[in-house]
Amino acid sequence: MSKIDPENINVILATDCGSTTTKAILIQKVDGVYRQTHRGEAPTTVEAPFADVTMGVVNAVTEVGELSGRKLVDDDGRLIHPANGTDGADIYISTSSAGGGLQMMVAGVVAEMTAASAKRAALGAGAIVMDVIASNDRRRPHEQIQRIRELRPDMILVSGGVDGGTTTHVVQIAELIAPAKPQPRFGTEYTMPLIYAGNKEAAKLVADVFDESIDLTIVDNLRPVLERENLGPARDAIHDMFLEHVMAHAPGYDKLMGWTHAPIMPTPGAVGNILQTIARLQNINVVGVDIGGATTDVFSVFDEVFNRTVSANLGMSYSISNVCAEAGMENVLRWVHFDMDERELRNRVKNKMIRPTTIPQSQEALIFEQAVAREALRLAYIQHKEFATTLKGVQQQRTVGDTFSQQVGGQTIVNNMKLDLLVASGGVLSHAPRMHQTAIMLVDSFEPEGFTTLAKDSIFMMPHLGVLAEVHDKAALEVFERDCLVYLGTCVAAKGLGKVGKPCFSYTIKGETLNETGEIAFGDLKLFPLGPGETAMVTIEPKRGFDFGEGPGKRVQRQVKGGTVGLILDGRGRPLALPEDMVARQSTIEKWVEAMELYPEMQAAVTA
Amino acid sequence: MAQAYTPGLKVTNRTTHRTKRLLPISGEVLVKKGDHVNARDVVAETFMPGDVNPLNMSNLLSMPPADVHECMLKKEGDRIKAGEPLARTKGIFGMFRTEYKSKVEGTLETVSNVTGQVIIRGAAQPVQVKAYLTGEVVEVIPKEGVVIESEVTFIQGIFGIGGETFGPIRMACKSHDQELTAELITPDMKDAVIVGGARVTDEAIEKAVKVGAAAVIAGGMDDQDLRDFLGYDLGVAITGSEQVGLTVVITEGFGDIHMAERTFKLLASREGSDASVNGATQIRAGVMRPEIVIPLSEEDLKSETEAHFEPGQLKLGRPVRVIRDPYFGLIGEVSDLPSEQHVLGSGSKARVLEVKFDSGETALIPRANVELIEG
Structure with missing residues (x-):
């Protein structure tokens, strides 16, 4: 290099x-x-x-x-x-x-503490976490050993204990892994890399447990004290091991590594890298999603804290059947504004699963696929919110003033009201025939609150830019701003609930191309044209009980960005609720479909 | 552009088929190059390390971990039987001793001074690999396995459940569009590979399990029937390890769908022959489809092979199957390959082809939504 x-x-x-x-x-x-x-x-x-x-x-x-x-x-x-x-x-x-990316098994002493930190380190480095082994994961030791034997990870990350804390429990974890003799995916020649990032005082004892079938690397504790995570050294070690072991065993990679001028990164690790860089430089909170055929990755940066989750088995082709099973067909069909035969749909879902490369030919098939996408994204975001939390196990000092707002450790740090930018990528979002469809899929499943800019990764360039940011951050940023992101527009959404048809908020929009005033009723959705590169000043006067970021009923004024879709004023409330009754629900969805101009030309067959 | 690549499923009356049979860990290969093997023959075997039983002796005998070592009655590497004393405390002046008797049989592997944990490893478990394909051993991979080659009739299915099995082909349906129902399954189909035509019902599969059939092959299956049979909803198409009493292979897809006539006729022409069937399906990178492999007899080998196209090329006149609604399951041939993109009913732009169906009708279909019928 x-x-x-x-x-x-x-x-x-x-x-x-x-x-x-x-x-x-x-x-x-x-x-x-x-x-x-x-x-x-x-x-x-x-x-x-x-x-x-x-x-x-x-x-x-x-x-x-x-x-x-x-x-x-x-x-x-x-x-x-x-x-x-x-x-x-x-x-x-x-x-x-x-070759399926980087697949890891992680282990820690307490599932909610060191094991959770180890999982965060592995996910942040771009790995798929196959399982998390912890002393308190409710499995008996022989079940844990059996599980380790069944998995075929590319590498293992072991954490446990704060520095100066427990050594016994950490060694116990090592003693579960050593006799299991975990087998790697690639060949019999491969020595299983194991990174130890736990209590530094237990490092020697852990090293004694393993024989030559394990290639042990010891790095700084990823949770040196309960109040702080130190994921950097473990992540770096994962990247090094990825190159040295996993990549070196993948066909042709030894040659490829000789060609590149920076270390090859796992794709999701690179996406995380560019989002963190953007969030830091622009001082914003970002959520990014990449929905694929098999999995959905969600990345978030809130107050400079980065989190990534991989929802294995939530995807649009290989995993489409799993999305329908997990969400329930009734939840998928609530986004469809006409009747569909459930038995027929179930067969279609399975046919997509076994022939994953097919594309929707008819409008009806497209609408159904986009309904599935909303549910896949919604479930993936729920998983992300549950994972991206403040550190658990941290002692908190409270004053009398906190009596009525007691917060425990482990609260999600994902706050939709503070979210500034929501970035979409992945086939069903990137290749939707109309970007209006992309925008509404994002809004329906992520339910952003207040003012949120919506964008999509034009040609899935974020991985390239993530690794570029390592060697030339100026080039990475310039391309990210100019060519990578396609701005869809801004969503301005009310948090709170009300009665359908009653006033939700009034608005004033002032811009070079757009000047509007009016009122939005609860349950309504309105789209205004505000093109790419254009901005407008939006003033919102919420009715009692509705919040746009300054508190319930408080006036908010912000400058918003336009895009290929425009400015969306969303009075449907949060959390987003749909009518229980099927007829009422279908007519509500139809109203939103029209308001968002989602499917202007309902064509049944192919037209030349 | 006159041709494009669209992979399809292989359905051929005669092909040279190779299969690699490997052990999961190093072991012994039992056959040599040039040997003729039968599908059920064991070609390689090894022993997997036994199950691990961890015991926290420190807790069991209420003593500090560091003391466990000297209380052990067995050394690392010693064999131990169930019920045999494994450790004993020193007690007080030799009195009030506590003893721990092993509940399992195995070998004492380790005793930890740090945690007081004792590991007993159970007996090694034999792992055998069968030939699966009747044919000749053409390559031996030392300590790992073999490659077996044979001239076969080969049919790939689209989806299956259950693992490797063997049996003679038995036709249960008279035509490719006849549904495979329970009444068509008879007790004399025990150990057979039953071939249906169109959709197979849940009752028919249950009946096949009851009569002890080896496998069921059909054109289609309803998702609801699959769920009823498995007892759960299949989330991702990674199958092969189900223990459901038999192997099921569907050749076309889910729903009311006929088996391709050519596939049905080919299977019918091989009625009575022994087939190796594997339902394992893995739809991921490195896709694995279920298969029906029927080795050819000396007699069959004298017959001519059918003319077939180069694999993977989408050309005018090639038979294709539509694999997505609204024309799902229809079979026709490529009648035009326009190079420019077309706007679909969904609003998306995609490259399409024109298919002429057996009825004489034609339709434009996205290229992603057809697959070649390869042979």
Whole structure:
């Protein structure tokens, strides 16, 4: 890896090797600013018969080269570096989730404390957490050992005890793992990496428990005291082990690692990286979601605290049947404004599960799929809120004034009223035929309160920018602002509940292109045109009991951003409730569909 | 662009099929290159380390962890029987001793000074790998397994449950569009691979389990029937480990759907032959589909192979199956491959193809919504 001088970087090539597709983007300096100029993609070639990830990379990069007129691959199939005239790129970087991504098992002493911190560290590093083993997870020791034997993780993270605290319980956890002899996914040659990030005084004792079948790395305690987490060293160790062990065993990655100018990052880890960077630099709270075929990732940064959750088995193709089972078909169908045959739908869901690459051909199929998406997103966000909490086990000092507002540890830090930016990515959100559909899916499932800007990741560029931020944050930020995000607009939503049809709030909108005043009744939704790049000053006068961020009934004035959808005034209240009665519900949904201009042309068949 | 890649399911009367049979951990390969093996033959075996039984001896005998070692009556590596004393406290002047008798049989693996935990490992468990495919061993992977090759009739299904099984093919339906109902399953179908036509009902599967059939193959199945049979709703399509009494393979999809006529005829032509069936389905990267493999006899080998297309190429005239509503399950052939994107009824833009159905009607279908019938 050569040293990078940011000043001399004019052409950046980045790839993301996904499970099925390898996506390449080209970033170039245009008029002094970095812009994403071209993109290409090709099937990932990590599995037989190719078994060499670099083939997919070269194919995707070749497509970018053809589109941009820049020769990026030489005649020997190697990436050209550095840029010279119309050839090559100055730096090449990559992320990867091929081969199922990074799969980890984590363990800690207390499920709600050190084990939770270990899980946060693993998720934050971009891993899929297969299971969490803890002394108090209600499984008996032999059941825990059996479980460890069944799992085939890529690596294990063990935490436990604050520094100077329990050693016995930590060693006990190690004594469960050692005899289980966990088997790795890749080959018999692979030595299982295990990162120990617990009580530093127990490190030696833990090391004594393991034999040569485990490759042990000891890092700083991720919970040195109950009041503080120190996830950085564990996350860094996970990334190092990911490169040294997991990547090195994936076909072609040894070659790919020799090509990149920064360490390859797990894709979700890179997405988390860019969102944290944006939140820090713009001083905002952000939630990002990536809904895929098998899983849904939710990322949040509230008051600079980053959290990520992976909802395994909540997705739109491989996991669509699981979404319907978990949410219940009645909850999916509540978002559909016409009658559908449930038996028929259940068969359709299963057919999508077994043939995951199909796309909705009819409007009816699209509406159903978007209904499923709302439920998948809603469930994933609930899981995220339950996970993203203040630290548990922390002693709190209280005064007399706290008597009536006693908060215990472990409260969620996700606060929809404080949320500034909600970013969507993933097929069903990114490729919806109308962005209005994307916006309403976000609003219905995340239920933002007060003023929230809505955006989508244009071409799923966040992973590339996340790893770029590690080596050239200026370029990453410029591209994120200009090319990565497509602003949909702003949602202004009332928190509180009222009677349908009664006044909820009055509004005044003042902008260059939009000047409106009026009143929104409870249960109503209104869309105003406010295009990309436009802004407006919105003043809200809530009725009693409704809150927009300044407290119930308090006036709020904010500048809002426009976008491809516009300005949404949402008087449906929070938490969002739909009528119980089916006829009333369908007519309510139909009203919202019309207000949001979701499906303007109901076409039944294919039109040329 | 005249062709595109759309993977499909393989249905062929004759192909050279290879299967890799590997142990989960290193062990012994029992056959050698060139050997002829039968599907039920064991080709490799090994022993998995036994179950682990942790005992917190410190708590059990109420003593500090550091003292556990000297109270143990067995050393690390010693065998121990159930009921045999494992540890005994020193008591007071040799009196009031407390003893712990092992409840399990195994080998004493470790005794921890830190936690007082004692680990007893149970007897090693044998793991055997069967040939699964009747054929010739063409490669031996030392300590891991073998590769077996055979000339077979090969049919991939779209979805299955249950693992590997074997049995002779028995046709229960007369045509590819006949529903497989319970009354068509008879007691003489014990150990057989029963082939239906269209949808198989839950009652029919239950009856097949009752008569002791090895497997049921059908065109389709209702999601509700699958739930009733399994007793739970399947969330993700990762199957193969179900212990439900038999293996089920559906060839087309969920709902009222006929088996492709060609598949049905092919199975009918092999009636009476021994088949190896695996319901394991894994729809993820590295997709795994259920399969029916029927090794060909000497007699069959003399027959000609059918003409077939290059795999994976979407070309004019190729048979395709529509795999999404509103035309779900219909079979036709590619009649046009327009290169430009079309706006679908859903409002999305996608590349499409024109399919001419058996009825003579044509329709434009997104390319993502068809699959080739490969052979």
